[in-house]
Amino acid sequence: MTRPYFLLSVALVGLLWLIYKSWKKNRRLSNIPVVGGSGFMLSYMDAFRFFTHGEEMIQEGYTKYYPNVFRVPTWREWRIIVTSDLHIEEMKRAPEDHLSFTVAISELTAAPYTLGKTILTNPYHHAFIHTQLTHSESFNRIIPDIYDEIITAFLEKLPPAKNWKSYKIHDLAWEVVVRVSNRVFVGLPICRDPEYIKVVTNFTMATGLSARIIELFPDPLKGMVSAILVNLSGSTKLAAKHIRPIVEMRRRQTARFGRNSPANSKDMLSFLMDKAPPDEQTIEDYARRILSVNFGSAHGIAMLLIHALLELASHPEYIEPIRQECEEAINTYGWSKRALNHASKLDSFLSETLRFGGVGTGAVSMFRTSVQDYMFSDGTKIPKGTSISVAQRARHLDGKIYPNAKEFQGFRLSNSAEDKKRCLSIPTTSTDFLAFGHGKHACLGRxxxxxxxxxIMIHVLFNYDLKAGRPPKHWWFEQFLFTDEHVELQFKGRQNKSVSVSQSLI
Ligand code: HEM
Known part of the structure; x- marks a missing residue:
């Protein structure tokens, strides 16, 4: 059979399987209101509409059915959307053997096919994020490295020029974010290697979209489809090529000088070498895990950075006040976590970017799958095997929660005492601020x-002036927001800086 006919047959079998499953599930969910039609044909037409209008359909359901739950049709299944504080709090408290985060994320990312079988079943790397990438003391140790990488990356990619120059902000942000994160994950010199950066970036970008396509197919066909779409083993081999010399050198040093050998750095690679279970100690195992962590981290960070720079350029009135406050903080505390804690205007601006922009997981958050029949306290029954999530964006744009919610107000969260209470700083989650999820599975890397x-924002503010070009054309696929890859910003080297690079590295 030729390749197109093979793919067509696979797609047809997948479609029939999905129709059968969805028909069965529809009967069990009949008590939950629907956005669009619930009949067989109508729900499929609406599932088709969901591809391109998913965000609007969720907003429509929120407006019609708040404070109750509702459902939207997708090609694979009915997705339950939760709207109110009560339901969110109950989801937050539900144990893993009722509403499972792991099962939901495994389905959403097609993890066994795209990221590897053990990334979710044994997330031993979480301990690294929890101990090294969460607390102020650890940040004070790694911030000089982070800042060093930012300076080097910007000097190479965006040398401060006397005249305005346009840059594709998507490419610039991804390059800087991958370099800076990997300075902490694998260290120098790998984090600057162009081939390594390319492997990580391509893998991270391709995996998200491939997972969406693999998700459309029934389980027995996913292996075949993923073999065509995702090249996990190829990317793993390439990443392994780069980390191999470092791993071998560190192993030799450890054999000679013990675990406290000077060659053993505090990066994530060293952590993996130290803590990996016995059946995951090959260089390919480390490489696969590093790629997976990049998948979880680079998307969110790059997206937040891109949206924040676009907002800043289109609202230039925020530039001076934020710049001034950051200069005071860095002049007083040097380049440290303490200085960042004092940059509350920037913090508010970034939180507002997350709230307003749909950055992160887009229209919904807190993905869960019921692994047994579950009932909310208002009597809403969720049958086993159902996907549930929270209408994050609709809540973020709800005027009852945020006054003038459809307006970008950069200092919204640093202005009023009430708003400050709601969101003390970007990483604070609540039922009203869901960009990082909420509860025990809230983003570990936030x-x-x-x-x-x-x-990165402080570095840009200190060293460049920036100007908006044409407005961005971001786009939605199902409930996910994709950033305009072509939008450009103009940058110019800044004259009369009051904080120099060396000063800021105290
Ligand atoms: C702006 C950037 C980011 C955004 C918007 C974001 C968003 C999220 C969201 C929405 C969740 C799911 C929470 C839930 O369902 O309740 C999550 C989970 C997670 N994120 Fe992030 N994330 C970001 C950056 C990162 C980074 C940098 C890392 C790693 C260094 C990371 C690691 C994780 C991990 C490990 C989990 C799973 C937590 C668990 O298993 O309990 N994230 N993130």
Whole structure:
């Protein structure tokens, strides 16, 4: 059979399987209101509409059915959307053997095919994020490295020029974010190697979209489809090529001088070498895990950075006040976590970018799958095997929660005492601020993300003036927001800086 006919047959079998599953599930969910039609044909037409209008359909359901739950049709399944504080709090408290985060994320990312079988079943690397990328003391140790990488990356990619020059902000942000994160994950010199950066970036970008396509197919066909779309083993081999010399050198040093050998750095690679279970100690195993962590981290950080720079350029009135406050903080505390804690205007601006922009997981957050029949306290029954999430964006744009919610107000969260209470700083989650999820599975890397984006923003503010070009054309696929890859910003080297690079590295 030729390749197009093979793919067509696979798609047809997949489609029939999905129709059968969805029909069965629809009968069990009949008590939950629907956006669009619930009949067989109508729900498929609406599932088709969901591809391009998913965000609007979720907004429509929120407006119609708040404070109750509702459902939207997708090609694969019915997705339950939760709207109110009560339901969010109950989801937050539900144990893993009722509403499972792991099962939901495994389905959403097609993890066994795209990221590897053990990334979710044994997330031993979480301990690294928790100990090294969460607390102020650890940040004070790594911030000089982070800042060093920012300076080097910007000097190479965006040398301060006397005249305005346009840059594709998507490419610039990804390059800087991958370099800076990998300075902490694998260290120098790998984090600057163009081939390594390319492998990580391509893998991270391709995996998200491939997962969306693989998700459309029934389980028995996913292996075949992923073999065509994702090249996990190829990317792993390439990343392994780069980390091999470092791993071998560190192994030799450890054999000679013990675990406290000077060659053993505090990066994530060293952590993996130290803590990996016995059946995951090959260089390919480390490489696969590093790629997976990049997948979880680079998207969110790059997206937040891109949206924040675009907002800043289109609202230039925020530039001076934020710049001034950051200069005072760095002049007083040097380049440290303490200085970042004092940059509350920047913090508010970034939180507002997350709230307003749909950055992160887009229209919904807190993905869960019911692994047994579950009932909310208002009597809403969720049958086993159902996907549930929270209408994050609709809540973020709800005027009852945020006055003038459809307006970008950069200092919204540093102005009023009430708003400050709601969101003390970017990493604070609540039922009203869901960009990082909420509860025990709230994003583990949000403190690191906040430090990296703050640091890059401060560097840009100190060293460049920036100007908006044409407005961005971001686009939605299902509930996910994709950033305009072509939008450009103009930059010019800044004259009369009051904080110099060396000063800021105290
Ligand atoms: C702006 C950047 C980021 C955004 C918007 C973001 C968003 C999220 C969201 C929405 C969740 C799911 C929470 C839930 O369902 O309740 C999550 C989970 C997670 N994120 Fe992030 N993330 C970001 C950056 C990062 C970074 C930099 C890392 C790693 C260094 C990371 C690691 C994780 C991990 C490990 C989890 C799973 C937590 C668990 O298993 O309990 N994230 N993130």
């Amino acid at each position: 403190f690191f993300a906040a430090v990296v984006v703050n640091a």
